[in-house]
Amino acid sequence: MLSRRLVRQFIALVDTGSFTAAASRLHVSQPTLSAGIAELERSLGTPLILRERRALRLTEAGNRLLVHARAIEREFGLAERGVLETPPPAPPLRLGVLSSLATRSTAAIAAHYAGDGAKDRKGKALLTLTDAPDADLRRRLAEHRLDAIITTLRSADEGELLREEGYAMILPAAHRLAGREVLLPEELAGETMIARRSCEILAETSRFFTARGVRPHFALRSANEDRCLALVAAGAGVTTGPVSLAGTGTVAVPLQGYDYRRRIGLIVAEGQDALIAASGLGEVLREVV
Structure with missing residues (x-):
């Protein structure tokens, strides 16, 4: 069986005329x-x-082989150049997502970038998601470990605004107060509370209830948003949160005096604007967040 090593040796010997x-x-x-x-x-x-005294000479078989050997080596060269000149797969888009963003929104973002290979059939780069609190996301962005983050905006000119929403009480859909248009803080004095440790206004919420003499019993304190909301849906307690967190089995009801709001937006790492634009991320986020 012919190997490329032997073919190349044969061609080199013919071309140089000397071992x-x-x-x-x-x-x-x-x-x-x-x-x-x-x-x-x-x-x-x-x-x-x-092998003659002063030179090397090809036999008839050698001349026939030379034609094929050069064609073989030429095809090998074309194949190598074709592979090397093929652009490498685009690296995944590294997106950080605020822990308290609704899971259905995060899942919808991921669904837009699902597919095999470096890009899907629409040419969109694949995505890697990092779920973390605001401070952690901002640190990773500054260290260029993330290309962009979806988090709470601190000022009007920071990032691209995607959603603005208020906070409310999140109750089981079957709760006795679920049909109310607004709740009074004192009505919650006897309620069992689920504490969302990933909440951006956790300290403010604690002060809000303490100032009104409401000190509920806590059934769970957890940074796992889905677990907290699942317990609410199961009737194990109530919680506070952005209205977008209310989903199957729960309802969001405004709480009098609890007038906090949050602005969710996209912040892009320095120098990554072209990457984000090419990925189509902005259009996706405006649809699903």
């Missing part, structure tokens, strides 16, 4: 080259090179 020169071109020893040519002749069952 010494061919060995030098290929960066092998002369005995290695001689052994290679002998192996090629044995595999083909015929002499290829006539």
Whole structure:
């Protein structure tokens, strides 16, 4: 069986006309080259090179092989260049997502970038998601470990605004107060509370209830948003949160005096605007967040 190594040795010997020169071109020893040519002749069952006193001469079989050998090497070269010139797969888009963003929004973002390979059929780059609190997301963005983040905006000119919403009480859908248009803080004095530790206004919420003499019993304190909301849906307690967190089995009811709001937006790392624009991320977020 012909191997590329033997074909290249044969071509180098023909082109240089010398075992010494061919060995030098290929960066092998002369005995290695001689052994290679002998192996090629044995595999083909015929002499290829006539070794004369001052020169080397091809046999008839050697001349026929040379035509094929050059074609083989040319095709190898084309194949190598084709592979090397193919652009490498686009790296995944690294997106940080605020822990308190509704899971259905995060899932909808991921769904837009699902697919095999470096890009899907629409040419969108694949996505890697990092779920973390605001401070952690901002640190990773500054360290260029993330390309963009979806988080709470601190000022009107920071990032691109995607959603603005208020906070409310989140109750089980079957709760006795679920149909109310607004709740009074004192009505919650006897309620069991689920504490969302990932809440951006956790300290403010604690002060709000303490100032009104409401000190509920806590059934769970957790940073796991889905677990907290699942317990609310199951009737194990109530919680506070952005209105967008209310979903299946829960309702959001405004709480008098609890007038906090949040602005969710996209912040892009320095120098990554072109990447974000090419990925189509902005359009996706405006649809699903």
